[in-house]
Amino acid sequence: MAKIAVFVHLAHAHDARRWRVKWEEGSLVGINDPTPYGYGRAEEMGCSITFSESAPENIAQKLVRLGTRFVLGFDLVHAIRNRKAMMEADIVWTHTESQFLGAAALMALTAGAERPRLLGQTVWLLDDWPRLGALRQAIIRHLMRKVDILTVHSPLNLAASREIFPETRTELVKFGIPTEYHEEPVTKPGLPFRVLCVGNDRHRDWRTVISAVRGKKDVELTIISQTADPALVHGIENAHIRSVANNGELLQAYRDANALVMPLLPNLHVSGSTVMQEAALMGVPVIASRVGGLDAYFDDTEVRYVPPRDPEAISAAIDRMMDRPDKALELARNAQRRILGGKLGCQTYVRRHVELSQELLADRATNDRV
DSSP states (O other): OOOEEEEEEOOTTOOHHHHHHHHHHTOSOSSOOSSGGGGGGGGGGTEEEEEOOOOOOOHHHHHHHHHHHHHHSSOHHHHHHTHHHHHTSSEEEESSHHHHHHHHHHHHHSTTSOOOEEEEEOSSHHHHGGGSOHHHHHHHHHHGGGOSEEEESSHHHHHHHHHHOTTSOEEEOOOOOOOSOOOOOOOOOSSSEEEEEEOOOTTBOHHHHHHHHTTOTTEEEEEEOSSSOGGGGTTOTTEEEEOOSSHHHHHHHHHHOSEEEEOBOOOSSOTTHHHHHHHHHTTOOEEEESOTTGGGTSOTTTSEEEOTTOHHHHHHHHHHHHHOHHHHHHHHHHHHHHHHTTSSSHHHHHHHHHHHHHHHHHHHHHHHHO
C-alpha cells in the first residue's frame, strides 16, 4: 500500500531542520517532539512527510511578505514559495489559520491543476472573528471552500466553527505533546509554597493570579513568560516574572513547583492546554480557570478549576493545596494517569490527522471511480 504523501505547511521560520537543531541544543523550550508539533510521527503511520521551508529573504522580500500578510491576515507569499512541494502532495496539513488560509488561497489561484486535499487547523481565528470586519470575513468564507476538513482543539471552537462555517466539516482534534518522558508526582514539603505560571498567550490573566498571592507570606509566585509586563509585580515581594534560557531551566521550574496555576481570560481555543499537559507529565498539581474548553482535556478529578477573573477563588484553591497536600497529590496523579493512558498526547493527536487523511483520500478515490 502506497504511503500518503503529506505536506505539512508551517509558519515561516518554523522549518523542521531549524526545529530539530533547537530541540537538540535544548533551546526549544517546552516538552516537544524532535519534529514540529510531532507531525513527523506520521512517518510510522503510513505517511511520507514533507515540511514547508522558509526561503531566504532580503529586506525588500521580507517587507513584501509581511505587508501582504498584514493586508490579507494570512501568509500567502510563504505558501506561494512552497507551491511545488505543496501541490505534489496527496494532502496538506497546517497548524494555524495563517497557514491553512495561505494554502487555500494558493489553491484558489492555481487554476486547472488537481489540488491536494486540505486539512486546515485553526487556533485563534474564531476568537478573532467578530473583530475581523465584513471584507476579511467574506474572503475567509470564500477560501473555506478549499478546506476539506477544518480541525479545532476545543469544543467551544467546534461549536463556533459549525455556526460560522456550516458548509465546512469541522472536527475536534485535541492537541497533545510527547508523553514519553514524565516524573512521578511527589509531595514537596516546606515553605514557601511555590506557585508556578507559564505562558505567553494573550489570554493569560496575570493580574488575577498576582492579586491572588499578594500578601501571602508563605507563597512564592513565579511567572515564566516572555510577554508578561514586569511592572505587574513591582513592589510585590513574593511575585516574580522571568524568562528561561533553555528547556532545562523550565523543567527545573516544574520540579521546584508545588502547584501550577493557569489563570485565563475567557477564550475559545483551550489556551493553556499545552502547559497543563506539561505540568501533568512533571507531576505538578494544577489550578486553572474554567474557560476555553480545558475541562475536555482534564476533568475535575484531575485539575482544580476556578471561575475566571476570580483572585479569591485562586487564593482559596492555593490554601486548600497547602492544607491538604494529599488531595493535591491525588489531582497530580489522576492528571498524569490520563495523559499517560493515551487519552491525550502527541501520538493520539497525529494519529487523528492520519485517520482523517485516509478518510478524505478514500472518498476521493471512490469519487474518481464513479
